[in-house]
Amino acid sequence: MDQIRIILHIDMDAFYASVEIKDNQELKDLPVVVGIGPNIDNYKGVVSTASYKAREFGIKSGIPLSQAYNKNKDIIVLPARITYYREVSNRIMKILKSYADKFQQISIDEAFIDVSERIKNYDNLIDLINEIKNEIYEKEKLTCSVGAGPNKSVAKIASGFDKPSGITIVKPDEVDKFLNPLPVQKIPGVGKKTRKLLEKNGIKIIEDIKNTSRAKIISLLGKSGAKIYDIATGNDKSEVKPKGPRKSIGFIRSFEIAVHDVTKVYQKIEKLSKLIIKKLRRDGFQFKTVTIVIRYDDFSHITRSSTLGSYIKDYKVLVENAKELFDKEYKGEKRKIKRIGVRVSNLTKSKIKQETLSEYFK
Numbered sequence: 001m002d003q004i005r006i007i008l009h010i011d012m013d014a015f016y017a018s019v020e021i022k023d024n025q026e027l028k029d030l031p032v033v034v035g036i037g038p039n040i041d042n043y044k045g046v047v048s049t050a051s052y053k054a055r056e057f058g059i060k061s062g063i064p065l066s067q068a069y070n071k072n073k074d075i076i077v078l079p080a081r082i083t084y085y086r087e088v089s090n091r092i093m094k095i096l097k098s099y100a101d102k103f104q105q106i107s108i109d110e111a112f113i114d115v116s117e118r119i120k121n122y123d124n125l126i127d128l129i130n131e132i133k134n135e136i137y138e139k140e141k142l143t144c145s146v147g148a149g150p151n152k153s154v155a156k157i158a159s160g161f162d163k164p165s166g167i168t169i170v171k172p173d174e175v176d177k178f179l180n181p182l183p184v185q186k187i188p189g190v191g192k193k194t195r196k197l198l199e200k201n202g203i204k205i206i207e208d209i210k211n212t213s214r215a216k217i218i219s220l221l222g223k224s225g226a227k228i229y230d231i232a233t234g235n236d237k238s239e240v241k242p243k244g245p246r247k248s249i250g251f252i253r254s255f256e257i258a259v260h261d262v263t264k265v266y267q268k269i270e271k272l273s274k275l276i277i278k279k280l281r282r283d284g285f286q287f288k289t290v291t292i293v294i295r296y297d298d299f300s301h302i303t304r305s306s307t308l309g310s311y312i313k314d315y316k317v318l319v320e321n322a323k324e325l326f327d328k329e330y331k332g333e334k335r336k337i338k339r340i341g342v343r344v345s346n347l348t349k350s351k352i353k354q355e356t357l358s359e360y361f362k
């Protein structure tokens with residue numbers, strides 16, 4: 001028999017907003033919104049997240065700030081400080097790692113930890129979860145919600161079950177009872193489109209998936225159907241695994257004032273390419289694919305890539321390719337540029353011993 005697994009999913013509550021509130025207690029219990037966009041003081045941009053107070057008015061991630069303002073004229077909009085949130089996140093992840101047999105970060109504010117080895121059964125799990133929550137709260141003054149179960153999807157669904165600051169433990173023999181009544185969109189990966197498709201076939205809750213054959217679900221949803229069926233039936237076997245090898249290296253920078261001047265963009269491309277080569281050399285990689293990201297002053301953005309004939313770690317080749325991609329895209333374009341990014345991917349470990357960096361910055 002397979003060993004019973006104990007997997008936790010930890011998700012910080014209203015993460016960006018909570019970080020802002022902990023730094024300014026006067027904001028506690030107020031409808032706080034963290035905004036991202038060109039001019040958030042005038043409600044131009046989007047809501048990255050909303051405090052739980054703001055959520056009472058229907059304000060949520062992804063809606064325009066103007067819409068949030070219409071829902072509640074008293075909202076307090078704060079600019080996102082992503083670098084700072086990342087620092088806080090890194091410290092939280094370090095705490096989580098210290099409790100884990102296996103650890104997998106999923107996003108800036110959520111992670112899975114497998115604790116099957118150190119806990120062995122579900123009886124004392126609540127103590128461990130409280131210990132984790134307390135340590136995070138003591139050190140960072142932030143709350144999180146925790147879900148626990150015998151597989152990753154059950155843990156993930158469970159962490160969202162009792163937010164904010166909830167703990168939901170689903171023991172192996174409770175999985176069916178827990179999953180059955182939930183709407184299908186609770187399954188990670190089931191978005192609007194899939195939900196509609198399932199609904200059209202009379203499948204609304206997870207129990208309905210179970211009462212349909214695996215083959216039928218696959219014929220409806222294609223490849224992802226197999227995974228969705230397995231999750232619905234409590235058979236998600238995927239492992240908590242640490243982040244895989246690095247897939248890309250890239251940097252993105254903003255212009256203080258949007259530009260139309262190509263030489264200014266070139267200068268940025270050169271700067272970003274130097275940073276990339278520096279990191280590439282330090283980590284011992286070569287690349288094959290070059291990508292640029294352009295964000296215009298109207299907030300739209302495009303991504304363009306080209307793949308070279310062989311693996312390269314050369315600064316000049318990178319700059320030339322990035323500029324070429326840029327030229328192709330920007331020729332005749334009237335809009336100004338607000339942000340430019342360069343990224344290399346398709347990485348392989350470089351076999352040649354690391355040479356001095358200065359060579360690449362001549």
Ligand code: TTP
Nearest residue numbers: 011012013014015016017048049061062109163
């Ligand atoms: P989430 O964990 O999805 O949301 P949350 O932590 O704000 O709230 P919850 O209590 O429901 O977990 O996302 C984590 C952070 O990622 C969030 O604080 C802000 C950012 N984010 C965006 O910038 N845009 C988005 O559309 C979403 C969903 C999140």
Ligand code: MG
Nearest residue numbers: 011012013109
């Ligand atoms: Mg969260």
